Amino acid sequence: MSALPFSIAGTRAKLGVLTAIVDALLALFFPPECPLCGRELGRDPGPRLCRACARRLERAERGCPRCGVPGPAAPCRRCALHPPPFRIARAVLVYRDGNEVAHAVQRWKYHRDEVMGRALTALFRDALASVAPGTWDWVVPVPSDPVRLRRRGFSPALALARALPGRLGSVAPGLLERRAGASQVGLGQKEREANTGAFAVAPGARIAGSRVLLVDDVFTTGATVVGCAAALRAARAAFVDVWTLAHTAPPGAARREALAEHAPTATSVRAPDRSGGSRDG
Ligand SMILES: [Zn+2]
Numbered sequence: 001m002s003a004l005p006f007s008i009a010g011t012r013a014k015l016g017v018l019t020a021i022v023d024a025l026l027a028l029f030f031p032p033e034c035p036l037c038g039r040e041l042g043r044d045p046g047p048r049l050c051r052a053c054a055r056r057l058e059r060a061e062r063g064c065p066r067c068g069v070p071g072p073a074a075p076c077r078r079c080a081l082h083p084p085p086f087r088i089a090r091a092v093l094v095y096r097d098g099n100e101v102a103h104a105v106q107r108w109k110y111h112r113d114e115v116m117g118r119a120l121t122a123l124f125r126d127a128l129a130s131v132a133p134g135t136w137d138w139v140v141p142v143p144s145d146p147v148r149l150r151r152r153g154f155s156p157a158l159a160l161a162r163a164l165p166g167r168l169g170s171v172a173p174g175l176l177e178r179r180a181g182a183s184q185v186g187l188g189q190k191e192r193e194a195n196t197g198a199f200a201v202a203p204g205a206r207i208a209g210s211r212v213l214l215v216d217d218v219f220t221t222g223a224t225v226v227g228c229a230a231a232l233r234a235a236r237a238a239f240v241d242v243w244t245l246a247h248t249a250p251p252g253a254a255r256r257e258a259l260a261e262h263a264p265t266a267t268s269v270r271a272p273d274r275s276g277g278s279r280d281g
């Protein structure tokens with residue numbers, strides 16, 4: 001082969017050094033601030049929140065072992081009734097209306113706060129740091145809704161997928177597609193079955209037997225990740241795991257948890273209401 005790849009690598013290395021110098025100079029004159037509270041972060045200009053804000057973000061520490069819905073560490077009613085097409089779904093944070101996580105995610109997604117985006121994608125990367133290398137073949141971001149993509153100008157799911165180290169799997173943004181009333185004409189029975197739903201595996205993509213990590217920003221009703229995982233499984237992916245930055249708490253969960261804490265004898269706690277939220281699903 002020619003020496004071209006080496007010269008590209010050399011140029012990239014030089015650009016990398018330049019970027020680092022510019023970043024260091026910027027940090028000297030404009031010390032990095034926590035994107036949530038505005039407090040100065042000190043000398044290390046890593047993409048992050050201050051310690052106090054990072055602590056205030058509600059972590060997804062327990063929930064359904066299958067879908068990860070925040071709550072008791074037991075299979076949720078919905079997974080028991082309708083086992084999802086993914087193996088497991090996990091999230092880093094809990095998204096509740098009005099909590100710091102909701103505030104941070106909204107700042108990133110709807111106000112295009114890039115500093116916040118870098119802090120959140122870094123949190124996501126750190127949360128997956130202990131996953132064994134080679135767990136997945138493909139890291140697939142949930143494809144953006146074209147209208148939202150135009151409005152936002154970026155895909156949060158793709159940003160999260162790209163933040164992950166390559167050893168976890170190759171990022172494959174084009175592997176899944178959103179379908180806009182795709183035609184069933186000319187498809188056989190099997191293909192027709194695989195062709196239902198809002199998502200489809202890109203024509204020609206060979207994922208039979210491969211292990212897929214599906215990435216999205218917020219797991220709300222689960223309809224989106226279920227649709228994506230079903231399409232991947234229909235194309236014979238070996239399994240699909242899901243990681244999202246945040247998982248919404250079921251409506252009323254905070255109230256129920258507070259009640260349970262104060263009245264441990266109460267047993268008539270109703271199953272979470274899973275009516276759809278207004279977020280992306
Ligand atoms: Zn802060």
Ligand SMILES: [Zn+2]
Pocket residue numbers: 064065066067068069075076077078079080
């Ligand atoms: Zn569940």
